[in-house]
Amino acid sequence: MSSVLLIAAVAACFLMRERQNGITARVYLDGQTVFEANLSDIKEKKVITPVVGVEITAENGKIGFTSSSCQSHDCIKSGMLSKPYSTAACIPNRVLITLSPNGHTGNGYDSIAY
Amino acid sequence: MRGFILKKTAAVLSAVCIIVSLCACGSQKNEYSSFAMGSAVSASLYGKDKKQTDLLWNEISSAVTAADRLLSATSDGSDISRINSTGSAIVDSRTVSFLQKAVLLCNTLNRRLDITLGAVTALWGFTGGTPSVPDESALKAALDTVNIDGVFIDEANRTVSVENGQKLDVGALGKGEACDIMKEKLLASDTAACISFGGNVLVTGENPKGKNGEWKIGMRDPLGSPDEVFAALSLKAENGALCVSTSGSYEKRFEENGKSYHHIINPDTGYPAENGLVSVSVICPSGLNADALSTALFVNGLNETSVLWLKSFGADAVFVFENGTVFVTDSICKNFTITNTDVYKTVSYEEAAK
Numbered sequence: 427m428s429s430v431l432l433i434a435a436v437a438a439c440f441l442m443r444e445r446q447n448g449i450t451a452r453v454y455l456d457g458q459t460v461f462e463a464n465l466s467d468i469k470e471k472k473v474i475t476p477v478v479g480v481e482i483t484a485e486n487g488k489i490g491f492t493s494s495s496c497q498s499h500d501c502i503k504s505g506m507l508s509k510p511y512s513t514a515a516c517i518p519n520r521v522l523i524t525l526s527p528n529g530h531t532g533n534g535y536d537s538i539a540y
Numbered sequence: 541m542r543g544f545i546l547k548k549t550a551a552v553l554s555a556v557c558i559i560v561s562l563c564a565c566g567s568q569k570n571e572y573s574s575f576a577m578g579s580a581v582s583a584s585l586y587g588k589d590k591k592q593t594d595l596l597w598n599e600i601s602s603a604v605t606a607a608d609r610l611l612s613a614t615s616d617g618s619d620i621s622r623i624n625s626t627g628s629a630i631v632d633s634r635t636v637s638f639l640q641k642a643v644l645l646c647n648t649l650n651r652r653l654d655i656t657l658g659a660v661t662a663l664w665g666f667t668g669g670t671p672s673v674p675d676e677s678a679l680k681a682a683l684d685t686v687n688i689d690g691v692f693i694d695e696a697n698r699t700v701s702v703e704n705g706q707k708l709d710v711g712a713l714g715k716g717e718a719c720d721i722m723k724e725k726l727l728a729s730d731t732a733a734c735i736s737f738g739g740n741v742l743v744t745g746e747n748p749k750g751k752n753g754e755w756k757i758g759m760r761d762p763l764g765s766p767d768e769v770f771a772a773l774s775l776k777a778e779n780g781a782l783c784v785s786t787s788g789s790y791e792k793r794f795e796e797n798g799k800s801y802h803h804i805i806n807p808d809t810g811y812p813a814e815n816g817l818v819s820v821s822v823i824c825p826s827g828l829n830a831d832a833l834s835t836a837l838f839v840n841g842l843n844e845t846s847v848l849w850l851k852s853f854g855a856d857a858v859f860v861f862e863n864g865t866v867f868v869t870d871s872i873c874k875n876f877t878i879t880n881t882d883v884y885k886t887v888s889y890e891e892a893a894k
Contacts, residue, residue, distance in 0.1 A: 454573040457601065504766065511758060512767045513736075515580035522573050522580045536584070536747060538769065539784045539821055540739040540760035540791075 449510050451489045454522040480519050511538045567748040572597045576608045577714045579738025586732040586748050600725050604718045610635045628701035645832040646688045652836035654807040658707025659685045666803040671794045683810040715740045716831025723781045741784040762790050762819040770880040785830035787838040788819035804838050815841035816861050824855035842893045867892035
């Protein structure tokens with residue numbers, strides 16, 4: 427019984443550590459999550475089309491707008507994001523990309539002021 | 541005997557590990573996003589019941605959207621648009637209340653912030669996405685309409701009128717007002733949260749994951765790339781909530797004929813304020829006051845009047861200059877750390893203000 431508990435405890439601690447690593451990229455369309463992935467898990471180029479006219483590319487630990495039907499293209503100008511707490515938004519198309527660090531925030535930021 | 545002790549120890553340790561891992565899941569972080577007032581909103585609300593935080597977020601989102609519909613200068617049919625197009629309009633009582641606060645702020649801050657700057661800001665074109673330097677005579681004519689005394693608010697009849705040719709631009713205050721709306725709902729439900737609203741940051745309650753309940757806020761590097769941070773600020777919302785509002789010359793910047801222009805306009809000249817600052821971040825329990833102060837301080841620069849304003853509003857600030865020097869008001873000095881010491885250094889008021 428003690429062995430079972432010990433194995434379960436070690437497994438729980440290991441799983442917690444796993445969740446604490448990496449950066450989660452999320453794509454929102456009108457407030458709804460349409461894509462979510464650990465950025466380091468994305469090895470091959472992945473193209474996400476949250477809405478017609480908007481293309482987001484994730485590759486090699488980076489994610490960003492690569493095509494948009496909006497006029498200003500401010501979203502594309504934000505570039506490819508890779509750092510935690512980075513965001514890029516296509517406001518006319520109501521699409522948002524956020525990068526959040528996994529796990530506890532003791533070593534990172536809760537938000538960025540700009 | 542030894543084997544028995546080892547087994548007992550293993551059992552206790554296992555139980556402790558399991559309890560710790562379960563306890564860490566108590567207050568969940570729920571993430572949300574939306575758009576309002578031309579800005580992206582990212583929110584983290586902490587709670588044990590996700591359904592309840594979902595409901596709370598929907599309520600908050602609806603309230604902010606409602607405010608956006610009243611105050612947006614670019615949405616046809618908003619209260620501000622109707623005032624601007626006809627010179628006078630019957631408006632929502634919330635708009636009356638907001639404009640009363642806005643006019644008071646403009647006067648208190650020596651008109652370093654002026655909501656009647658609309659005709660001037662329209663000429664610069666920052667909102668449209670294709671800014672350019674306006675024609676000098678057109679700018680002079682627009683500047684002649686800037687006068688906060690021209691705004692007349694009839695509270696009883698919910699009517700707001702402006703002088704002939706005047707246009708209201710409340711862009712400098714909208715996000716702060718939205719932060720206050722969100723703050724009230726979060727405090728009423730005793731919910732810890734951290735929300736980024738187009739760069740304004742609102743924190744409520746104690747951070748369940750933070751050291752001593754503090755929220756750790758990174759400050760964007762005003763002289764570097766958009767995803768770089770130059771300093772960290774630890775905030776503890778002792779009065780329940782704190783808002784951080786930043787006015788920076790790095791946003792909406794453009795170049796024309798070899799000269800760089802930013803969007804924070806001096807109401808006296810009609811041109812971007814130039815006093816050596818690249819950003820001013822204000823920390824205050826009120827989002828509206830934080831917004832108003834960050835703009836007014838950027839225009840006014842660092843001087844005794846600016847310091848007096850901060851004290852009278854119960855606010856603190858971080859002033860960042862083009863040469864990398866940084867002045868931080870006393871109360872938050874110990875909570876502020878420069879992380880990019882290659883470029884930035886904190887200096888005294890005397891050195892910063894000279």
